[in-house]
Amino acid sequence: MKEIIMIKYGELTTKKDNRNFFINTLTKNIENALSDLNITITKDYYRMFIETNKVDEVIDRLSNIFGIHEIVKCLFDENRDLDNIYKLASNVIDEGVTFKVDTNRSDKTYETPSMEVSRKVGAYLLKNVKNLKVDVNNPQTLINVEIRREGVYVYSKGVSGKGGYPVGTLGKGLLMLSGGIDSVVAGYMALKRGVKLDFIYFESLPHTSLEARQKVIDLKNTLKKFGNSGKLYIINFTKIQEDIYRNTDNDYLITLMRRKMYKIATRLAIKIKANAIFNGESIGQVASQTLTSIKVVNEVTSFPIIRPLASFDKLEIIKIANEIGTYETSIKPYEDCCTIFVPKHPVINPNLMYAKSEEEKLNEELLNNALKDMIIITDEKENKEEDIL
Ligand code: ATP
Ligand code: MG
Numbered sequence: 073m074k075e076i077i078m079i080k081y082g083e084l085t086t087k088k089d090n091r092n093f094f095i096n097t098l099t100k101n102i103e104n105a106l107s108d109l110n111i112t113i114t115k116d117y118y119r120m121f122i123e124t125n126k127v128d129e130v131i132d133r134l135s136n137i138f139g140i141h142e143i144v145k146c147l148f149d150e151n152r153d154l155d156n157i158y159k160l161a162s163n164v165i166d167e168g169v170t171f172k173v174d175t176n177r178s179d180k181t182y183e184t185p186s187m188e189v190s191r192k193v194g195a196y197l198l199k200n201v202k203n204l205k206v207d208v209n210n211p212q213t214l215i216n217v218e219i220r221r222e223g224v225y226v227y228s229k230g231v232s233g234k235g236g237y238p239v240g241t242l243g244k245g246l247l248m249l250s251g252g253i254d255s256v257v258a259g260y261m262a263l264k265r266g267v268k269l270d271f272i273y274f275e276s277l278p279h280t281s282l283e284a285r286q287k288v289i290d291l292k293n294t295l296k297k298f299g300n301s302g303k304l305y306i307i308n309f310t311k312i313q314e315d316i317y318r319n320t321d322n323d324y325l326i327t328l329m330r331r332k333m334y335k336i337a338t339r340l341a342i343k344i345k346a347n348a349i350f351n352g353e354s355i356g357q358v359a360s361q362t363l364t365s366i367k368v369v370n371e372v373t374s375f376p377i378i379r380p381l382a383s384f385d386k387l388e389i390i391k392i393a394n395e396i397g398t399y400e401t402s403i404k405p406y407e408d409c410c411t412i413f414v415p416k417h418p419v420i421n422p423n424l425m426y427a428k429s430e431e432e433k434l435n436e437e438l439l440n441n442a443l444k445d446m447i448i449i450t451d452e453k454e455n456k457e458e459d460i461l
Contacts, residue, residue, distance in 0.1 A: 237266025
């Protein structure tokens with residue numbers, strides 16, 4: 073008899089061709105998340121099994137992987153004799169509960185019919201485990217017996233998986249990642265829907281610090297436990313910001329700055345073959361996130377911009393940030409580029425024609441330079457790639 077982990081797949085599309093792709097991607101993500109542990113994975117169309125000597129550690133890590141509905145600790149034995157099944161079942165059930173036994177016989181050559189296996193296991197448990205009572209409608213413990221070709225699995229309820237789609241099954245997105253609370257949460261929501269993420273961060277050295285950059289790297293790294301390992305593209309935004317600051321109506325500073333951000337993000341997204349840009353905007357959160365502001369900023373691009381937090385309250389966002397373990401990093405006091413150039417009276421309902429006329433005063437070449445000089449961080453290693461765009 074040995075312990076083995078069974079994974080029930082989450083929300084997989086029912087389309088046949090996709091199913092294999094989803095299962096294979098999930099397998100790769102699980103292998104990555106457990107790469108430092110000794111594991112053996114077997115899988116079929118409906119279930120995945122993981123053998124390991126670190127059962128609890130593996131279950132803990134699996135609970136962060138998208139595409140899993142339930143994670144179940146099972147007892148497995150190659151010996152499928154009824155006597156042996158009784159033994160397994162009595163190891164799974166606790167004393168003093170109401171219970172029911174359900175048997176699933178995927179190997180139809182097994183001689184005893186499922187109903188009879190359930191009945192016999194139930195009778196054995198009633199006789200041999202203290203204070204049990206059968207309840208077929210609403211049992212406290214459901215004992216599942218799965219008889220398969222390779223042996224028998226016995227288990228009761230597992231822990232819930234994270235649901236969602238396996239990261240990477242829905243293509244690639246580019247997340248505008250700041251050091252704040254919202255954007256990393258938006259990233260988490262994108263991963264949940266199966267989108268793999270790369271990241272873009274705008275910094276304004278020397279107005280911002282290397283600690284602020286490190287904070288963004290740390291935030292990106294916290295998403296690794298959900299199965300995402302993407303590149304971080306760091307754009308030096310200083311000259312662009314200074315150009316805006318010196319040469320335009322300061323009430324429009326944020327509007328113009330964000331239009332530049334969207335332009336750069338779009339060019340990068342195309343280059344890295346992302347299908348959409350994600351950010352942490354939330355309607356009405358600040359002046360730059362009124363619907364009018366969003367419309368005026370969004371005007372620079374026809375690329376899909378997805379805002380997973382559009383309708384969330386700040387408190388709801390903070391709750392998720394705490395749950396996914398990003399909040400403590402996000403509230404560290406290092407400033408991003410945007411907090412430094414804050415206008416006294418940011419416009420709440422910017423006018424598109426006026427924004428465009430102010431924009432004409434700016435040096436468009438700075439945008440090309442920023443892209444040319446960007447830094448790319450791949451797995452903690454930094455390298456500068458000239459002429460990527
Ligand atoms: P957050 O929204 O993550 O708490 P923030 O409050 O500093 O950070 P906002 O001013 O609310 O950011 O900007 C809205 C969104 O724009 C962010 O959620 C993020 O997606 C993007 N963004 C803002 N600043 C940056 C930056 N320096 N680099 C990359 N993206 C940014
Ligand atoms: Mg915000």
